[in-house]
Amino acid sequence: MLSEQSTATVRATLPVVGGAIGEITERFYAGMFAARPELLRDLFNRGNQAAGTQRQALAGSIAAFATYLVDRPDERPDAMLARIAHKHASLGVTAEQYALVHEHLFAAIAEVIGEAVTPEVAAAWDEVYWLMANALIAIERRLYDEHGGAGFREWEVVERVAETADVATFRLRPADGRPAPDFRAGQYVSVQVELADGARQIRQYSLSAAPGSPIRQFSVKRVHDGASPDGEVSNHLHARVHVGDRLHLSAPYGDLVLGETGTGAGFETDAPLLLASAGIGVTPMVAMLGQLADAGHQGPVLVVHGDGSPAEHALRADHEGYAGKLPGASVHFWYERHTGRAAEAPAFDTTHRTGLVDLTDIAVPKGTRAYLCGPLPFMRAVRAQLIGKGVAPADIHYEVFGPDLWLAQEG
CATH class of the missing domain: 2.40.30.10 (Translation factors)
Structure with a gap:
């Protein structure tokens, strides 16, 4: 919990810091990589750095966390923290590296904000940083303990x-x-x-x-x-x-999972589910369908996927095959164009449509839990449609390949 004095200071300075957070994170990474070039070479994704998406994700997470502390002082954004911690653990991030990040991040804040960073302001944002950092360190320590340590x-x-x-x-x-x-x-x-x-x-x-x-x-x-x-x-x-x-x-990480054991145990066998993917986002959904089939899931399962064409639909046989083992499954595929494998017979009754994924005519059962994976525009569109159909935002879960540019919208 953020102290009362720091809460007031963060609330007052959040517009200034939030407005400059993009420039702050850009200078932060430039300064840190100049001092420690091996981090860019061997730890950070050079593609994300070149595209600027990692800076956007960091900016969004800091702003979201600070806003959460101010607006919900008695809560903590555990879903956001868990997602970041799992990614950090998969990379082997250590507790000691948070001090290095702190050094270069606060140097960038002072450089960008200038004289507005009074000792009081610095102390308040320092408290925000270490609340977030210590929460991540604790989660990552538990994850490492589960897997017998970090590393590859x-x-x-x-x-x-x-x-x-x-x-x-x-x-x-x-x-x-x-x-x-x-x-x-x-x-x-x-x-x-x-x-x-x-x-x-x-x-x-x-x-x-x-x-x-x-x-x-x-x-x-x-x-x-x-x-x-x-x-x-x-x-x-x-x-x-x-x-x-x-x-x-690395060991396996990630918080987009069904149930609590990864084997189906502890997961309600009649809970209605929706597994929606696009492109290579099909990969975790195929694993989930395999788990559900092995667990004997009896409830409704909506399987939704969008792709360029049947020929570009990776793991299509597994996608259809696992769904075919579920008595309550209905499968809906959208292809932007029907070329390649379009004439092949599906493993079972599968609805194919031309165009982008559109759930307008799809009945979504009450109480559905949704799992999404694919490009951000796809997931945002599906999420909006699901909310419009009455699915609770808390029951819509997602996985992002690369930096999570959706963090600032979570909570």
Whole structure:
């Protein structure tokens, strides 16, 4: 809880700091990377830095957290904090690094805001920072304890499958022969690769198989602009990683999960669900459908997906196959154009439409819990339609590939 004195100061200065937070975060990253270039090379995503999306996500999270402290003094934005903590843990962020962030962030605040940063203002925002940082450190410590510590483990590629022209699925087993740790459907792993320039870049990929398998499976969509930092890892994986090669994977992380155990136990078997995805966002949804099928879920399940065409629909056979095992499932696919595999017979009765995902004519049962994954415009549109149909905002959960630019809207 923010102290009474700091609450008043933060409330008074939030418009100034919030208005400048974009410039503050830009200078923060520039200063930190100048002092510690290895962080950009081996920890931070160079693609997100080049695009500016990481700065936007940091700005949004700081502003959202400060606003939450001021407007809801007796609460804490646990959903937002958990999402950030899971991403940090997948990267191996340490408690000591928060002091480094503090040093460069507050130097940037003083540089941008100038004389308005009085000792009182500095102390108030320092309190905001450490409330957020200490909450994240505590969550990350618990996550590390669950997995026996931070860090990466070596895995061997045992199979590679071309799902589409631009999506490859990699299946791996632990290289050391020890058992694979449990995971929950919807979670992701960080994959670390060494690039040609020596950088050890890290990207997150959702696990696309149901829990319980000793094999890890994730699918990678190639970013065609491979010359930019945004596509350097996906192109490396597509071009250079084959059966017998080894990759470094983190433990599984992520809070977009069904139930509390990742095995179906503890999850109401008759709860109505909606699993909506677009593009490569299908990966966690396929894992969730596999979990539901294994758990014998009996309730209604709306399966919604949008893609460019049937030929671009990665994991389509699994998507339809798992849904076909659920007695209460109905499947609705939208394709911008019907080319490639359009003539193939689906695994069971599947509704195909042309265009973008539109839930206008889809009946959504009362009490539905929705899980979304895909590009932000898609998720925002689906979320708005679901709220319009009476789904509670608290029952709509999402996963973002990359920096979470939706953080400031959460709560």
